[in-house]
Amino acid sequence: MKYPAAVVAALLVFAGSGAGQTAAVTPTTAEVDAIYPDIEAFYIDLHRNPELAFQEVRTSGKLAAFTKALGYDVTTGVGKTGIVAVMKNGPGPTVMLRTEMDALPVEEKTGLPFASAVIGKTASGQTTPVMHACGHDIHMSAWAGTARWMAEHKDRWHGTLMLIGQPAEESGSGGATAMLKDGLFTRFPRPDFALSLHDDDTMPAGTIGYHPGPFRSMSDSVTLVVHGRGGHAAMPMNTVDSIVLASRIVLALQTIVSRENNPTDPVVITVGSIHGGTTGNVIPDEVRLQLSVRTYTPEVRRKTLAAIRRIAKGEAMASGAPREPEVITRGDEPGEPVVYNDPALVARLATALKAGLGDKIVLMPVKMTSEDFGQYWITGKVPSALLHIGAVNAEKFEEVQKTGIPGPAPHSPQWAPDREPTLKGAIRAEVTELTELFNGK
Numbered sequence: 050m051k052y053p054a055a056v057v058a059a060l061l062v063f064a065g066s067g068a069g070q071t072a073a074v075t076p077t078t079a080e081v082d083a084i085y086p087d088i089e090a091f092y093i094d095l096h097r098n099p100e101l102a103f104q105e106v107r108t109s110g111k112l113a114a115f116t117k118a119l120g121y122d123v124t125t126g127v128g129k130t131g132i133v134a135v136m137k138n139g140p141g142p143t144v145m146l147r148t149e150m151d152a153l154p155v156e157e158k159t160g161l162p163f164a165s166a167v168i169g170k171t172a173s174g175q176t177t178p179v180m181h182a183c184g185h186d187i188h189m190s191a192w193a194g195t196a197r198w199m200a201e202h203k204d205r206w207h208g209t210l211m212l213i214g215q216p217a218e219e220s221g222s223g224g225a226t227a228m229l230k231d232g233l234f235t236r237f238p239r240p241d242f243a244l245s246l247h248d249d250d251t252m253p254a255g256t257i258g259y260h261p262g263p264f265r266s267m268s269d270s271v272t273l274v275v276h277g278r279g280g281h282a283a284m285p286m287n288t289v290d291s292i293v294l295a296s297r298i299v300l301a302l303q304t305i306v307s308r309e310n311n312p313t314d315p316v317v318i319t320v321g322s323i324h325g326g327t328t329g330n331v332i333p334d335e336v337r338l339q340l341s342v343r344t345y346t347p348e349v350r351r352k353t354l355a356a357i358r359r360i361a362k363g364e365a366m367a368s369g370a371p372r373e374p375e376v377i378t379r380g381d382e383p384g385e386p387v388v389y390n391d392p393a394l395v396a397r398l399a400t401a402l403k404a405g406l407g408d409k410i411v412l413m414p415v416k417m418t419s420e421d422f423g424q425y426w427i428t429g430k431v432p433s434a435l436l437h438i439g440a441v442n443a444e445k446f447e448e449v450q451k452t453g454i455p456g457p458a459p460h461s462p463q464w465a466p467d468r469e470p471t472l473k474g475a476i477r478a479e480v481t482e483l484t485e486l487f488n489g490k
Contacts, residue, residue, distance in 0.1 A: 071397075073485035074205050075405030076198055081473050084197055088472055091115070092190035097163045099152030099179045099186070101171065102217035102224065105130045108150045108189070112214040115193050119200040121212065124237070128227030133237050134212040136200065141208025144486045145240035145431070146479060147422065148185070148192040149218035155182040158462040183219065183459045184248035184440060187466050191246065191475030198480050206487040209238050218421050221270050221384030225424035234429050242394060242486050243425045243433040246475055250458035251413070252439025253446040254467040255474030257402055258413030259436050261395040265388035266315070267350055268419030271340040273298065273361050274375040275325075277368070279334040288332045292325050294368045295336035298361055299323070302340075305356045316353055317343040317417050343417045345387060354378060388423040391432040398434055401485035402478060409474070413437060418459075434482075438475050440466035 091111075100108050109130045116134035117123045123134045130150070154171055156178035157164045169179040181187075196212055213233070217224030234240070252258055275298065277291030299320050310316045318340060325336030340357070344350040361374040402410045426433040441449070441456065445467075449456050457463035 071401040071404045071485055072488035073401035073405055073481045074202075074488070075481045076477050080198065081194070081476055084194055084476075085469070085473060088190050088194040088476070089468065091193055092186055092468060092472065093163045095186040095189055096161070096181050097165055099165050099167055099181045100150070101154065101169050101179055102151040102219055102222035103129050103172070104169065105150040105216050109214055109216070112150070112189060112193065116196050116212060119197055121196070121200070127213075127233060128216060128224060128229075128231045130216040131224065131228045131231075132214040133233070134196065134214075135237060136210045138203050138210065139207040141206075141487050142241040143209040143211055143238045144483055145211040145213060145243040145425070146192060146195065146483065147213045147215055147243065147245045147425070148188040149224070150185060150189060150214050151217050151219050151222070151224070152179050152185065153182045153219055153460060154178070155180040155460070155462050157182070159465040161465055180462065182462060182464050184464065184466055185218070187248050187440065187468065187471055187475070188246065189214070191472055191479060194472065194476040195479040195483070198476065199483065206484045208487040210483065211238060211240055221268055221379075221421070223421070225421040226428070229424060229428055234431070240431050243422075243429070243431045244479070244482055245422050245433075245435045246479060247420070247435060247437050248440040248459065248466050248471060249437040250441055250456065250464070252411070252437070253441055253443045254439050254470035255409055256439035257406065257410045257436055257474070257478050258439070259390070259395050259399050259402075259410065259434075260413050260415060261390050261392035263345060263387050264390045264415055264435060265420045265423065266317075266343040266345050266415075266417045267383040267387050268385040269342040269344075269350065269354065269378060269383050271342055271354070271357060272375075272377040273338040273340065273357075274377070275336045275338065275361070275365065276370055276372045276374065277332070277334055277336075278371055279332050282330040282332055285332060289368055289370050290332050291334060291336045292332070294364060294370060295323060295325060295338055297368070298338070298364050298374075301360045301364055302357060305353060305360070309356055310349065310353070314349045315343075315345060315417060316349060317341070318353070318357070343419060344383075345415075350383060385419040385421045386423040386427045388420050388433075388435050389426050390434050391426070394432045394434045397489070398436070398482050398485060402481055405481045406477060436478070436482075438471060438478065440471040442467040443470075
């Protein structure tokens with residue numbers, strides 16, 4: 050993937066900045082063990098009671114009550130269901146630590162004794178099972194553990210800690226944008242730094258991964274509505290079969306990635322939803338496809354979206370469709386921007402984490418998954434760092450490495466992080482990051 054010249058320069062600076070002094074405080078094993086039972090119970094409750102985007106009423110109430118009891122100044126209803134918890138502890142920088150709160154429309158198949166049995170409704174009114182299939186329950190619980198440690202050890206840091214519980218991160222739902230539009234950086238102290246941590250299936254539990262510069266891709270949601278001419282399944286010659294047309298489009302779209310795009314500029318096009326017809330003996334008039342498109346640069350994004358439109362239109366014309374497909378996008382801006390990890394900030398955090406946690410800190414590659422955490426950098430202009438924490442049981446991870454057969458990952462109905470080492474590692478990492486920024490020069 051090609052980086053702008055400024056990013057290349059920053060990466061070179063990062064490469065030479067590994068050694069240095071750190072003022073971070075890493076919680077001891079005993080300190081984390083002491084709070085872990087409460088945090089594990091917090092996690093189990095969140096996992097059992099997931100809520101979809103902008104419906105996180107119970108969830109945000111739980112986070113608000115927890116932080117308020119610790120002495121934070123808590124505001125609810127920011128960006129609809131978001132919360133902001135602020136603790137001022139003398140002079141120093143303002144640092145924001147963000148967690149996401151929403152779950153996914155996924156039926157849980159982990160077999161856990163506290164598995165979700167929640168049935169909810171999407172924004173469009175569709176009934177669906179709901180699950181924390183992306184680990185936001187892990188994120189929130191670690192956030193809560195970090196909030197508690199920071200409140201109980203105010204003698205070990207100074208500055209203003211700004212904890213936010215963000216709604217609607219999944220599927221381009223706009224939670225970060227909603228909070229920013231509701232005055233996140235004007236009604237509350239404007240942060241000098243923004244931090245977040247995400248669970249990961251590519252590292253053993255407790256390992257922290259970092260990457261300077263562009264780290265997570267842009268994301269676009271595209272809807273294609275394919276129009277045919279319906280009729281009897283036994284007389285296809287009298288129809289334009291919208292299901293066959295949609296199927297041809299699904300296959301043709303992959304040639305954008307394999308034959309139109311430079312492989313050094315990554316693109317992913319996934320058709321995650323296809324709906325058409327009501328019964329086997331009726332050819333439907335239309336089929337609706339929902340696509341997820343991931344890119345890293347505006348140029349590749351524009352070319353990819355144009356190719357999707359061209360292929361859909363061309364396949365419809367070749368099929369003799371009565372009208373062109375509808376191609377529905379958000380417009381000029383992607384649903385989520387690139388997550389850009391400030392290289393100088395990441396270098397500083399990596400140094401502190403290596404000093405506190407040793408060989409559990411590793412450089413990781415870019416990912417094609419997306420995250421609206423990038424909004425705090427691109428819209429709010431706040432130096433930001435999104436790090437990852439491994440969440441896979443160490444023995445299972447070793448087995449995956451040997452067999453080459455992938456295990457469950459985020460968004461899978463079987464995704465179940467190895468909670469104890471993941472939660473403990475996340476709390477230790479978050480506290481280390483925060484105290485480094487509060488206490489450093």
